[in-house]
Amino acid sequence: MSGDMRELKIEAARAALGQVTDGMRLGIGTGSTAEEFVRLLAARVAEGFSVIGVPTSERTARLCVELGVPLTTLDETPALDLTIDGADEVGPGLALIKGGGGALLREKIVAAASRRMVVIADKSKMVETLGQFPLPVEVNAFGLRATMLAIESAAQALGLSGPLAVRQAGEKPFETDGGHLIVDASFGRIRDPRALSNALHAIPGVVEHGLFLDLADTAFIAGDGGVRTVGLSE
């Protein structure tokens, strides 16, 4: 990652930190941008700021522990004030593609348990139509081929097609924190994300997918001219 790109992620994360107030119960996202947020948050905690966080992945949990950000679980704290997370794509109406880091299931559970979700990203993530980034679909390993066929035909019924790839981690399939697999679906432009979301949810082997609809209310998008605040109407 170039230094400039990292700087943009830090700027977006800093803007999101401005939304955090003392005593908040936070959902803490996954990925390189969310990790910049954790670093900034940890510095505030070291100054005496009091927050408690639910991490959206084991990776984020490890970083929080290392940097001294207090953690809880969603079972102990089932209602959160604010989730801050990155995204792979940010489309109109703050529809998102997430799951590039493989944490989409916990990310969606945590975001849905939060009163608000704020997205932090650099400008490269803003798109007119979702789908240039392959859509991650978390699936149960049982019946993988049947599930992939079902995904293919559900997509086809919506006029979508393209290769499906089981995500790999070196020689082996990538395994999520929940012990599932990820199928990355390169459908191209997804003109009706809601229809695709519903169709994927109807497939028994699909655990969850990376379309985040009606979850985020604000995005802080960092570009060369500074950080742009994007609301639901944009």
Ligand SMILES: O=C(CO)[C@H](O)[C@H](O)COP(=O)(O)O
């Ligand atoms: O959804 C995610 C992880 O599952 C990440 O938020 C997404 O992949 C963006 O990551 P980064 O900030 O590293 O670009």
